[in-house]
Structures are given as C-alpha cells and as structure tokens.
Amino acid sequence: MRTFDKRGQGFDTFKLLIAAVVAMVILGIVTGVFGQIWGLIGGISCVSNPIGEISSKIQSATSEMTVVTQLLCFTAAGESISAESVRKRVSSSVSGINFECEGASVCDPAADPAVQVVTGRNTGSISATRATQFKIRISCTQKDGNFDCDLIVVNPTT
Known part of the structure; x- marks a missing residue:
C-alpha cells in the first residue's frame, strides 16, 4: 500500500531539479579539468587563418x-x-x-x-x-x- 508524504509532489520535483543542477556543475568541472589537461599534453592548436x-x-x-x-x-x-x-x-x-x-x-x-x-x-x-x-x-x-x-x-x- 502506498502512503503519501506530507511534502507532496512538489518536493520530489524540487529534489529532481536540485539533482539536475548538481549534475550540470559536476559536468562543468570535469569538462574544465579535461580541457586543461588536453591543453598541457597535446592540445596544440594552429592558427585557422x-x-x-x-x-x-x-x-x-x-x-x-x-x-x-x-x-x-x-x-x-x-x-x-x-x-x-x-x-x-x-x-x-x-x-x-x-x-x-x-x-x-x-x-x-x-x-x-x-x-x-x-x-x-x-x-x-x-x-x-x-x-x-x-x-x-x-x-x-x-x-x-x-x-x-x-x-x-x-x-x-x-
């Protein structure tokens, strides 16, 4: 049997929103770290023009x-x-x-x-x-x- 929490569906939606924001922050940090590593070990870029x-x-x-x-x-x-x-x-x-x-x-x-x-x-x-x-x-x-x-x-x- 399912029971309902007093906080309701809005609270679950808010938790999902917080999880999405945290995931985006982690993705941004990881992308930045890999970008720095790539620049140090071989991300030599040539002038496009x-x-x-x-x-x-x-x-x-x-x-x-x-x-x-x-x-x-x-x-x-x-x-x-x-x-x-x-x-x-x-x-x-x-x-x-x-x-x-x-x-x-x-x-x-x-x-x-x-x-x-x-x-x-x-x-x-x-x-x-x-x-x-x-x-x-x-x-x-x-x-x-x-x-x-x-x-x-x-x-x-x-």
Whole structure:
C-alpha cells in the first residue's frame, strides 16, 4: 500500500531539479579539468587563418619591431602561402615582402625540409613538403616612406 508524504509532489520535483543542477556543475568541472589537461599534453592548436595571422603581425611589425606569429600549420604536402597573397591583405605602405629561412629550422635545405622557401621580393613563397608546424618571425624596415618586410620561417619552439 502506498502512503503519501506530507511534502507532496512538489518536493520530489524540487529534489529532481536540485539533482539536475548538481549534475550540470559536476559536468562543468570535469569538462574544465579535461580541457586543461588536453591543453598541457597535446592540445596544440594552429592558427585557422595563417594569411590573416601573418598580415596582422606585419601591421604590428611596421612600428619597427620584430614580432613572431602564433603557431602556423601545413596539414599536407603542397599547401603554400605566397608573398603576393599576404601583400594583398596588408596596408599599401608595405611595398615589399620577402620569405627567408632561418638555418637549422623546418626549412633547412641541409636536412629534409618540411617547408620549402622560395625567396624573392613580392614573388617568394613557402610551401609544404609534408605536414608540419612552424612560426614566422617578421621584421620590417622603412625605406622611402614604405616598408619592406622579411618573413623568416623558424621552428615552432621559437
């Protein structure tokens, strides 16, 4: 035989609501902990728009300071970035863009390079020979009212 509690159905509903709120809080804590662990052990994320990242860093470098991009990635062989595609995204005061390779880096021709660098003012490019991660160090110098920028491919730990 069933007996009714004096508290009624409203109290049971309230307990269910409290249990749902507690479950959501626990889920939020667990998700946050796993997110922190993932970030520490391998959640390295690459910039989703590398040309945009390079362009914005060039704008910072025109104040005569050297800047380094966030982590850039090529996910497959054949991916590339040209100096012309970058130059189209920056201000008209940037007249020259040149890609270079820092020795003993992902583009070192003495080793098996993951990134090939073609130099040339506004005609250069970088392209992947395989999936890789790298950064670009950018320094600009002012000449005749315009800026020439050197984009140097460096290791991702730089």
